[in-house]
Amino acid sequence: MKILKFLKGNKLLSVVILIYIVLFVVMPNKGQEAVKNSMYYVIEMLEIMPVVFILTSLLEAWVPRKVIYNSFGEDSGIKGSVLSFVIGSFSAGPIYAAFPVCKMLLKKGASIYNIIIILSAWAVIKVPMLINEVKFLGGEFMGIRWILTVTSIMLMAYIVNKIVKKNNIPIEVKDKFEEGSLKVNQNYCIGCGLCSKLIPEYFAVENKKAKCIKREVTEADKEKLEQIISKCPASAIKLDN
Amino acid sequence: MDIFTVALWIITAICFVVFLKKDKLKTLNSMKMARGLMKGMIGEIFAILLLIGLILTFVPPDTIKVLLGKSNVYISTAISALIGSITLIPAFVAFPLVGSLVDAGASLVPSAAFLTTLTMVGIVTFPLEKEEFGLKFTVTRNLLSFVFAIIIALVMGVII
Numbered sequence: 001m002k003i004l005k006f007l008k009g010n011k012l013l014s015v016v017i018l019i020y021i022v023l024f025v026v027m028p029n030k031g032q033e034a035v036k037n038s039m040y041y042v043i044e045m046l047e048i049m050p051v052v053f054i055l056t057s058l059l060e061a062w063v064p065r066k067v068i069y070n071s072f073g074e075d076s077g078i079k080g081s082v083l084s085f086v087i088g089s090f091s092a093g094p095i096y097a098a099f100p101v102c103k104m105l106l107k108k109g110a111s112i113y114n115i116i117i118i119l120s121a122w123a124v125i126k127v128p129m130l131i132n133e134v135k136f137l138g139g140e141f142m143g144i145r146w147i148l149t150v151t152s153i154m155l156m157a158y159i160v161n162k163i164v165k166k167n168n169i170p171i172e173v174k175d176k177f178e179e180g181s182l183k184v185n186q187n188y189c190i191g192c193g194l195c196s197k198l199i200p201e202y203f204a205v206e207n208k209k210a211k212c213i214k215r216e217v218t219e220a221d222k223e224k225l226e227q228i229i230s231k232c233p234a235s236a237i238k239l240d241n
Numbered sequence: 242m243d244i245f246t247v248a249l250w251i252i253t254a255i256c257f258v259v260f261l262k263k264d265k266l267k268t269l270n271s272m273k274m275a276r277g278l279m280k281g282m283i284g285e286i287f288a289i290l291l292l293i294g295l296i297l298t299f300v301p302p303d304t305i306k307v308l309l310g311k312s313n314v315y316i317s318t319a320i321s322a323l324i325g326s327i328t329l330i331p332a333f334v335a336f337p338l339v340g341s342l343v344d345a346g347a348s349l350v351p352s353a354a355f356l357t358t359l360t361m362v363g364i365v366t367f368p369l370e371k372e373e374f375g376l377k378f379t380v381t382r383n384l385l386s387f388v389f390a391i392i393i394a395l396v397m398g399v400i401i
Contacts, residue, residue, distance in 0.1 A: 009284065010284035010285075010288070012284070012285060012288040012289075013284045013285065013287055013288035013291075015288075016288045016291045016292055016295070017291070019295065020291065020295075023295075030298055030299075033294075033298045034291075034294035034295050034297070034298040034299075035294060036294070037293065037294040037297040037298055038290050038291050038293055038294030038295075038297075039294075041290050041293050041294075041337045041340075041341060042287075042290050044337065045286060045290055045337060047242050047246050048246055048249070049279065049286065049333075050275075050279070051246070051249050051250050051253050052333070053275040053276075053278050053279045054253055054257070054272065054275045055249075055253050055256070056275065056278065057271040057272065057274040057275035057278065058253070058256055058257065058260060058268070058271055058275075060271065060274065061260075061267055061268065061270065061271035061274070062260060062267075062271075092274070092278065093278075094331065094332075094360075095360065095361070095363060095366065096363065096366045096369055096370070099366075099369060099370060099373045099374075100373070102373075102374075103373045103374070112378075116382060119382070120361055120386065123360040123361045124332075124357060124360045124361050126332075128333075129332050129333065129336075129360075131249060132332075132333060132336045133336050133356075134245060135245065135246065135336070136336040136337050136339070136340030137336060137339065137340050137343065137352070140401065141349065141353075141397075141401070144397055144400055144401065145353055145356070145357075145393065145397060148392075148393040148396055148397065149357065149393060152389040152392065152393055155389070156382070156385045156386065156389055159381075159385060160378070160381050160382055160385065163377070163381050164375075164377050164378045164381055168375050168377040168378060169374050169375045169378055170372075170373075170374075170375050187369055188369075190278070190281070191277065191278075191281040192274045192277040192278045192281065193273070193274070193276075193277030193280070193281070194270065194273060194274040194277060197270075197273040197277065198270065198273075205277070208281045231270070233274070
């Protein structure tokens with residue numbers, strides 16, 4: 001049962017391991033060669049992976065998001081753009097984790113210009129990713145790509161701002177959350193497990209996504225839950241009042 | 242460990258200690274998040290790393306040079322950008338994968354195109370993005386990202 005669950009959760013890894021097993025049976029020397037070829041990258045990765053994840057999480061926790069979140073308006077100027085790059089660069093998770101965050105910022109009056117910067121920076125120029133890029137492709141490659149990407153993002157933000165108007169964007173998405181008072185939007189959850197570790201009586205991680213295991217929120221837990229909700233890196237948790 | 246990695250560990254350790262002094266709970270909680278993120282991704286990371294071994298063993302460097310080398314850079318760049326748009330692997334594991342191909346003789350131009358579209362253009366996440374931001378926003382953003390990814394890659398080919 002446990003093995004089945006592992007296979008289901010790690011499809012790609014299971015396929016690759018299967019290939020290796022077949023390889024070692026049919027052509028053992030090729031198998032050894034493949035393991036040897038991988039080893040260099042495995043070691044390099046093990047050296048850098050923990051530090052990148054630790055740094056990502058530290059930055060995620062310590063960049064004063066709540067303060068910055070109010071400075072993306074139409075007339076925020078250069079300061080708004082710079083802060084957009086900062087928020088995007090110091091975030092955790094893939095681009096789709098930025099969707100609910102950006103939607104929330106739009107509601108707070110952020111300009112489309114700044115939203116494009118946040119989304120794009122979140123996707124391509126996150127600091128931990130840049131570190132990984134230096135490690136495997138060199139500082140020159142990373143540096144030049146970074147400069148070109150930042151320039152492109154600003155041009156893109158300008159163009160999209162000209163083409164798309166605020167009224168092209170749907171205001172409130174129909175509620176895709178499941179029934180109940182406490183909800184996790186699994187589309188956006190990045191499976192970091194922070195909620196389940198902070199308050200395990202309400203959340204559990206299953207198949208790399210957090211899920212509510214208790215929906216009825218007691219008055220006493222409300223404040224604690226609200227704090228945890230604000231910590232979710234993808235803003236994927238919602239509490240109905 | 243190279244100097245770069247060592248320096249990174251030291252800087253991170255200093256940040257950790259400073260933040261720990263400022264707010265112990267917040268910092269320890271962020272470590273829980275680091276562990277969760279790593280746990281969620283480790284399977285995919287190892288899969289890609291083991292895949293690199295298979296590629297390097299079975300695809301001769303000459304083939305990589307022909308397919309992704311300097312000879313037909315425009316076609317390989319366009320195809321790499323397309324593959325990047327439809328693939329959904331964490332950028333984190335894309336770097337060793339692309340790095341291994343570059344070491345084996347692939348050109349930097351398609352590599353840069355792939356890395357940029359992989360993260361910025363999302364065909365798979367298109368429905369999600371459309372639902373949140375509308376069709377016009379999503380189409381414009383993804384198309385522009387694709388075009389700029391190719392421009393970035395080509396300019397990189399000229400500079401490096």
